[in-house]
Amino acid sequence: MVTLAEVAQHAGVSASTVSYVLSGKRSISATTRQRVEQSIRELGYHPNAGARALASSRSNIIALMIPLRTDMYVPVMMEIAIAVATTARTHGYDVLLLTGEEGPDAVRRVTGSGLADAMILMDVQLDDERLPLLRGTDQPSVLIGLPADTAGLTCVDLDFKATGALCVEHLAMLGHRDIAVIGEAPAVYERHTGFAERTLDGLRARSQELGMRLLHRPCEGGYDAMAVTLARIFDERPSTTGFVVQNESAVEPLLALLRQQGRAVPEDVSVVAICPDQVATQASVRLTSVSIPAQEMGRHAVEQLAAKLDGRGSDEVVLIAPELTVRASTGPAPTATH
Amino acid sequence: MVTLAEVAQHAGVSASTVSYVLSGKRSISATTRQRVEQSIRELGYHPNAGARALASSRSNIIALMIPLRTDMYVPVMMEIAIAVATTARTHGYDVLLLTGEEGPDAVRRVTGSGLADAMILMDVQLDDERLPLLRGTDQPSVLIGLPADTAGLTCVDLDFKATGALCVEHLAMLGHRDIAVIGEAPAVYERHTGFAERTLDGLRARSQELGMRLLHRPCEGGYDAMAVTLARIFDERPSTTGFVVQNESAVEPLLALLRQQGRAVPEDVSVVAICPDQVATQASVRLTSVSIPAQEMGRHAVEQLAAKLDGRGSDEVVLIAPELTVRASTGPAPTATH
DNA sequence: AAAAGCTGTCGAAGCGCTTCGACAACCTAT
DNA sequence: ATAGGTTGTCGAAGCGCTTCGACAGCTTTT
Numbered sequence: 001m002v003t004l005a006e007v008a009q010h011a012g013v014s015a016s017t018v019s020y021v022l023s024g025k026r027s028i029s030a031t032t033r034q035r036v037e038q039s040i041r042e043l044g045y046h047p048n049a050g051a052r053a054l055a056s057s058r059s060n061i062i063a064l065m066i067p068l069r070t071d072m073y074v075p076v077m078m079e080i081a082i083a084v085a086t087t088a089r090t091h092g093y094d095v096l097l098l099t100g101e102e103g104p105d106a107v108r109r110v111t112g113s114g115l116a117d118a119m120i121l122m123d124v125q126l127d128d129e130r131l132p133l134l135r136g137t138d139q140p141s142v143l144i145g146l147p148a149d150t151a152g153l154t155c156v157d158l159d160f161k162a163t164g165a166l167c168v169e170h171l172a173m174l175g176h177r178d179i180a181v182i183g184e185a186p187a188v189y190e191r192h193t194g195f196a197e198r199t200l201d202g203l204r205a206r207s208q209e210l211g212m213r214l215l216h217r218p219c220e221g222g223y224d225a226m227a228v229t230l231a232r233i234f235d236e237r238p239s240t241t242g243f244v245v246q247n248e249s250a251v252e253p254l255l256a257l258l259r260q261q262g263r264a265v266p267e268d269v270s271v272v273a274i275c276p277d278q279v280a281t282q283a284s285v286r287l288t289s290v291s292i293p294a295q296e297m298g299r300h301a302v303e304q305l306a307a308k309l310d311g312r313g314s315d316e317v318v319l320i321a322p323e324l325t326v327r328a329s330t331g332p333a334p335t336a337t338h
Numbered sequence: 339m340v341t342l343a344e345v346a347q348h349a350g351v352s353a354s355t356v357s358y359v360l361s362g363k364r365s366i367s368a369t370t371r372q373r374v375e376q377s378i379r380e381l382g383y384h385p386n387a388g389a390r391a392l393a394s395s396r397s398n399i400i401a402l403m404i405p406l407r408t409d410m411y412v413p414v415m416m417e418i419a420i421a422v423a424t425t426a427r428t429h430g431y432d433v434l435l436l437t438g439e440e441g442p443d444a445v446r447r448v449t450g451s452g453l454a455d456a457m458i459l460m461d462v463q464l465d466d467e468r469l470p471l472l473r474g475t476d477q478p479s480v481l482i483g484l485p486a487d488t489a490g491l492t493c494v495d496l497d498f499k500a501t502g503a504l505c506v507e508h509l510a511m512l513g514h515r516d517i518a519v520i521g522e523a524p525a526v527y528e529r530h531t532g533f534a535e536r537t538l539d540g541l542r543a544r545s546q547e548l549g550m551r552l553l554h555r556p557c558e559g560g561y562d563a564m565a566v567t568l569a570r571i572f573d574e575r576p577s578t579t580g581f582v583v584q585n586e587s588a589v590e591p592l593l594a595l596l597r598q599q600g601r602a603v604p605e606d607v608s609v610v611a612i613c614p615d616q617v618a619t620q621a622s623v624r625l626t627s628v629s630i631p632a633q634e635m636g637r638h639a640v641e642q643l644a645a646k647l648d649g650r651g652s653d654e655v656v657l658i659a660p661e662l663t664v665r666a667s668t669g670p671a672p673t674a675t676h
Numbered sequence: 677a678a679a680a681g682c683t684g685t686c687g688a689a690g691c692g693c694t695t696c697g698a699c700a701a702c703c704t705a706t
Numbered sequence: 707a708t709a710g711g712t713t714g715t716c717g718a719a720g721c722g723c724t725t726c727g728a729c730a731g732c733t734t735t736t
Contacts, residue, residue, distance in 0.1 A: 001452070003722060014686045019724060026725095029684060046450030050391025051722035054691050059388060064435070068420060078416050082406060085437045094453065097402070097435040099423045112384030114339070115432065222620045249620060252590050256622050282560045282587060284594050341692060352716045357694060364695095367714060389692035392721050 002045040011039035022047065053114065062093045062305060063116035067123035068100040073248065075276055076294045077122065080144060083298030084120060091306040093117075107133045118305045120144060124155075126192040140308035142301040146194045150317050154308075156300045159319035160195045163290045164202025164244075166324050167272045170288070171242040172210045175333035176270060179207065179242035180233045182226075182250050183218040199246055199274065215240065221249025223256070230257050241333045246274040255284050266331030273329070280327065288330040290322045340383040349377040360385065391452065400431045400643060401454035403445075403468075405461035406438040411586065413614055414632045415460065418482060421636030422458060429644040431455075445471045456643045458482060462493075464530040478646035480639040484532045488655050492646075494638045497657035498533045501628045502540025504660050505582045505610045508626070510548045513671035514580035514608060517545065518571045520564075520592060521556040522585050537584055537612065553578065559587025561594070568595050579671045584612040593622050604669035610662070618665065626668040628660045 008015045013032060020026040021036040028036075039045075053059040064084050066077055085095045096116050098106045100123060107130050110116050117139070121130060124145035134141045135152050143155045171179055181203055183189070184196045200216060207214040215237055219229045233240055245251055251273055255265065263269050265285050273280055273289040280289035300318060307313030346353040351370060358364040359374040366374075377383075391397040402422050404415055423433045434454050436444045438461060445468050448454050455477070459468060462483035472479045473490050481493045509517055519541055521527070522534045538554060545552040553575055557567045571578055583589055589611055593603065601607050603623050611618055611627040618627035638656060645651030 001450070001722095004724095005722075015723080016687075016725075017685060020685085023724080026685090027683065032684075044446075044450065046447060048392070048722050049451045049453040050388050050395075050397060051691090052724080053388025054386070054392050054693080054721090055723040055725080057388075057691075057724095061434075066420070068424070074413050074416050078412050081419075081435065082404075082437055085435050086406070086439055089437075089440065095435045096399075097419065097423050097433045099420055099427075101424055102427065108382075109384060112339070112382065113387045115387040223622055253622065256594065284561055284591065339692095342694095343692075353693080354695075354717075355715060358715085361694080364715090365713060370714075386692050389721090390694080392691090392723080393693040393695080395694095395721075 001048070002043045004045075004047065007036065007039050007043055007045050010043060011036045057114065059114060059117055060093050061096050061116040062088050062302065063096045063098055063106075063110050063119040065098045065100060065106060065119065065121045065123075073292075075248070075278065076292050079276065079294035080122065080298040083295040084302055087299045087302040091302065093302070093306070104129045104133055107137075111137045111139045117309055118142075120301045120305065124194065126194050126197070140305055142304050144297050144301055146198065146317070146319075148194070152315060153317075154304055154315045155317045156297050156304065157195065157319060158292055158297070159322055160198035161202035161205075162319070163274060163322040164199040164204075165206035166202075166290060166322050167244045167274065168203055168206040168210065168212065168214075170272060170324055170326075170330065171244070171270060171333075172207075172212060174242075174270060174330060175335070176212070176242035177333065177335075178213045178237055178239045179215070179244060180237070180240045181214065181216040182229065182243060182245045182247060182254060183216055184247050185220045186218040189218055196246070203244060213237070219247060219250050221247060221253070223253045226250050226253035227257055230254065241269050241335075242330075243269060243271045244274070245271060248275050248279055251275065251279060251283055251287070259284075265329050268334055270330035270333070272324070277325070280325070285329045286327040288325065288327045290324050293320055296320060339386070340381045342383075342385065345374065345377050345381055345383050348381060349374045395452065397452060397455055398431050399434050399454040400426050400640065401434045401436055401444075401448050401457040403436045403438060403457065403459045403461075411630075413586070413616065414630050417614065417632035418460065418636040421633040422640055425637045425640040429640065431640070431644070442467045442471055445475075449475045449477045455647055456480075458639045458643065462532065464532050464535070478643055480642050482635050482639055484536065484655070484657075486532070490653060491655075492642055492653045493655045494635050494642065495533065495657060496630055496635070497660055498536040499540035499543075500657070501612060501660035502537040502542075502582075503544035504540075504628060504662050505612065506541055506544040506548065506550065506552075508610060508662055508664075508668065509580040509582075509608060509671075510545075510550060512580075512608060512668060513673070514550070515671065515673075516551045516575055516577045517553070517580035517582060518575070518578045519552065519554040520567065520581060520583045520585060520588050521554055523558045524556040527556055534584065541582060551575070557585060557588050559585060559591070561591045564588055564591035565595055568592065579607050579673075580668075581607060581609045582612070583609060586613050586617055589613065589617060589621055589625070597622075603667050606672055608668035608671070610668060615663070618663070623667045624665040626663065626665045628662045631658055634658060 004015050004018050008018045018036050021028050021033050066081060088095050119141040122144045124143045124147050126148040128147050131147055143153060146155050146157045188196050204214060215233055217229050217233060219225055245254060258265055265271055273287045275289055277291045280287040304313055342353050342356050346356045356374050359366050359371050426433050457479040460482045462481045462485050464486040466485050469485055481491060484493050484495045526534050542552060553571055555567050555571060557563055583592060596603055603609055611625045613627055615629045618625040642651055
C-alpha cells in the first residue's frame with residue numbers, strides 16, 4: 001500500500017506538503033502541486049481512510065438507517081438509498097448502511113465510535129426512541145419523515161397533509177362527494193409512523209371543509225385483503241365514487257377488483273394514488289397520482305448534512321409540496337354528468 | 339469522547355490490558371476483566387473506529403456495490419442489501435453502500451484506501467470490468483451473480499440454468515408442449531447480465547430434451563409492452579399453453595391481459611414465474627414459482643467473506659438449487675385433459 | 677535601508693488504538 | 707532447591723495522516 005510519505009519522497013517534498021496539496025488548506029506553488037499530483041498518479045496513491053479519520057476526526061462517512069421491515073414502500077426506500085449514496089459521493093462522502101435492527105444502539109455506536117460524521121434516519125416514528133439520542137449529540141443528522149416533536153431536529157419529507165388535501169380537492173373538483181381511502185396496513189398506523197396519519201389528517205380536514213364524506217379503511221396489500229376491504233366499503237357506502245390509495249401493494253388488487261365488479265375506471269369510479277411515479281405509470285390503468293419524491297428527499301437530506309458539516313446550514317423542517325399528476329384513473333363523478 | 343486511556347485509568351490498569359480485554363487476544367484474569375468491563379460500561383466507551391482501523395489495518399467494514407439502475411429486481415436487491423447488513427452485524431462488520439455509478443474506480447478506491455476489508459458485488463456482467471481488479475488484489479470479495487470466467491473468484495447465485503430446466507420440467511409434466519418465455523427487458527440481455535442468459539440456456543436445453551417448443555421474447559415491464567409481446571406470441575404460436583415469466587414487472591400485466599382475453603389461468607394457460615415469494619403470493623393469481631432466495635444469497639455472501647477474513651474459507655462458486663413451489667397458476671395442459 | 681507582511685515549505689507532535697517484547701509472579705517437574 | 711513453564715500485565719513503538727508553529731525567502735511599505 002502506497003503511503004503519503006512515499007508520495008512525498010517520490011515528489012521530493014515533505015509529507016505535510018503532500019497533505020496540503022490534497023486538502024488545499026494552505027497555498028502551494030503551482031509547480032510543486034503539479035509535481036505532487038504527478039507522483040500521486042504514478043504511484044496510484046489513495047489516502048488511508050483510517051489514518052485520515054484518526055488525524056482529522058472526520059470519517060467522511062454518512063450513516064443511513066433504513067427500516068428492517070419491508071412491509072411498505074420498498075421501491076421508495078431503495079430509491080432514497082440510492083439517491084443518498086450517489087449524492088453523498090458528489091460531496092466526498094461514503095454511506096454506511098445500517099438497518100433498524102439495532103435500534104437506538106446503532107445511534108450510540110455510530111456517534112460513540114466516530115464511524116460516521118452524520119446520520120440520516122428513515123422510517124421515523126412519531127415518538128421515536130432515537131430522537132433523544134440525536135438531540136443529545138452534536139453530530140448532525142437529518143430525518144426523512146416527521147416525528148411529533150421536531151424541536152432541534154432537521155427533517156425532510158413530503159408534505160403528506162397537503163398531499164391528502166390535494167387528493168380530496170382533485171376529487172371534489174370532479175364532483176365526487178363520497179370517497180373512500182384505502183390506507184396502509186393497520187400495523188403502519190399502530191406503529192405511529194407519521195406519514196400515514198398526516199395524510200389522513202389532510203384527507204379528513206379538507207373533505208370536511210368541502211362537505212364530502214370520507215371513509216378510511218387500512219388495508220394489507222394483496223388481493224384477498226383488498227377484496228374484503230372493498231366489499232365492506234361498498235356495503236357501508238354504496239354511493240362511493242372516489243378512491244384514494246396509499247399502499248402500493250393495494251393498487252393493482254383494487255384496480256383488478258373494480259374491473260371484475262364491472263365498475264369502470266374512471267367512468268364509474270375515480271382512483272387517486274399516492275405512490276412513486278413508476279408505480280402510477282406501470283399500473284393497469286395509468287393512475288392519477290401524487291408522486292413520492294424519493295430521490296429528491298434523499299438528495300436533499302444529504303445536502304442538508306453536507307451543509308451542516310461545512311458549518312453552514314441549520315435545523316429546519318422541509319416539507320416538499322405535493323404535486324398531483326392527472327392521468328387516466330380520474331374523471332367526473334357519474335352523478336355529476338347529468 | 340471517551341478513550342481507551344481513560345477507561346484504563348478508571349479501571350486502574352494499562353491501556354494495553356483494556357485492549358486485550360476487548361479483543362480477547364491474550365488471557366486476562368477474571369477480576370481484571372470484570373473491572374475493565376465495568377469501567378467500559380460506566381464511561382460508555384466505544385472504541386474509535388479510525389484509530390482501530392489504523393492500528394490494526396482492519397476497518398471491520400464490508401463494501402456492498404449495488405446497481406445504480408433500478409430497472410429490475412428492486413425488491414430482490416433490497417432484500418439482499420438488508421440481509422447483507424444484518425448478517426454482517428452478527429459478524430461484527432458494518433456495511434458500506436456503494437452504487438455502481440463509480441464503476442471500477444470504486445473498487446480501486448475501496449481497496450486503495452482501506453475503507454473496507456472486503457467487498458460484495460452485485461449485478462455482475464458476464465465480462466465485468468471490475469473482475470481484473472478483484473483478481474489483482476488480496477482483498478477478499480464475493481460476487482452475487484456469475485461472470486463468464488469464475489477462476490479465482492467466489493460467487494453465490496441461484497442456479498438459474500437449473501431454474502430454467504425446472505420450470506420446463508414442471509410444465510412438461512403437466513402435458514404442456516408449446517411454451518413461451520417472457521424474458522427480462524432487452525437491455526438486460528444486451529448488458530450480458532449472466533442470470534438472464536443462464537435461465538434461457540436452461541429453458542432451451544431442457545425443452546429440447548423433452549421435445550417441447552419454446553418461444554423466447556424479452557419484454558419491458560408494464561401493460562403496453564406486455565400487450566404487444568403477448569399478441570405476437572399468440573400470433574406466431576397460437577397453440578401456446580405454458581408461460582415462464584422472468585420479469586417481475588411483467589407478471590401482473592400478463593395475468594391481467596390473459597384474463598381480459600378470456601384465457602383462464604390455469605385452465606387454459608399455465609404460468610410459472612421466477613420471482614421472490616412475496617411477488618408470487620401477492621399476485622392476482624397465486625403463482626407457481628421458483629423463488630429467488632435473496633436473503634439466502636446475501637447471508638451466504640457475508641458468511642463467505644467472514645470466513646475468508648478469518649483465514650478460513652476459499653474461492654468457490656456456490657449455486658443455490660432452485661425450488662419450485664406449486665401454487666394456483668399451473669395445471670394440466672388443456673389438450674392433455676381429454 | 678529597515679520593518680513589516682506574504683507565500684510556500686518543512687519538522688514534529690499527536691490522533692487512539694493494537695501489538696510486540698519484556699518481565700514479574702506464580703506453578704510444575706526434576 | 708533449581709530450572710523451565712505458564713499466566714497476567716505493562717511500556718513503548720508505530721499505524722498513516724493532519725495540523726500547528728517556525729522560518730526562509732520574497733515583496734511591499736515606510
